Amino acid sequence: MRALSVPLLEIETARLRLRPLQEHDDAFILELLNEPAFIANIGDKDVHDLAGARNYIEKGPQASYRQHGHGLLLVELQDDSSPVGICGLVKRDSLPHPDIGYAFLQRHWGQGYACEAGAACLEHASARLSIDYVVGITSPHNLGSIRVLEKLGLQYDRTLELPGINGPSLYYIPAKTSAEKE
Template sequence: MTRLVTERLVIDDLTSADAGFLVVLLNEPSFLQNIGDRGVRDEAGAHRYLAEGPFASYRRHGFGLWAVRLLADRRPIGICGLLKRDALDDVDIGFAFLPAYWGAGYAQEAAARVLAHAHEELKLPRVVAITAPHNERSAKLLEKLGLRFQREIRLGAEQQPTRLFAPPESEGNP
């Protein structure tokens, strides 16, 4: 069980009680356009997503996408965490927040804490990020976190290109 605390947020494991929140978040136009359609349309779909995605990742890797909750009332406002994809050698950081909570620095606060956890506790040497080419808000956040655009990659033969961001010291060392 992971539990990270920042000035305004708690970042911890998603649970079955987050199913309703996930139905809303995963169907936000910003999520569908920038990340993809996870096919979650109702709470039953959210439970399937949790079992096959985050819960499986927690068991397999000791990390995954976590819930980001307001410290004040524990309300979930987004997800942020670490992913190990078959198509990518490095672990990558991912995040998505409900639009009502954009523009307050919450994503930056959560992602900075997750990166520190990745390096300090999980001892991951390198964490990268991938974003859709037009996702400027995400690119801006990744730059603030110290990652730099490296190049466009394709995660699979059929996939659209995505932008790879990585720590500057690892440039040229994919």
């Protein structure tokens, strides 16, 4: 297991700031994880109150920071620090490589935030964490997420079943690697 070797830093883009999730982000996490689109596309995380949101932050992203040196980060607007989503690397026991994960409040869809945050996370993974191979997973019906993965330079590789996820998942790999495989 990779221990935290590089301190988690804030990542800034032209419009966004990505930072580690903290306990005081509980109200935002409660809202995000209970949006109908989140539940339909990612799943019900069984977070129904602020205590559940704090537990999710502690046992999910913060545990990942400690264990892997990376995890989902809060994405907020630079101009007013309002949270719009989460984005970062997720290391699943069932996959050999970390995947890029993201979710944004539906009212912020269509503004390019997922692509902007995702690209910043991939750059950070390569430059600061020496992680050059990041995959993507999404449900077959999540067309918006498929477009984000493709814009981030990933391409469809195969469909697979993952533990804890109901139904099939589409598995995306870096596009340059697909050509090298043949």
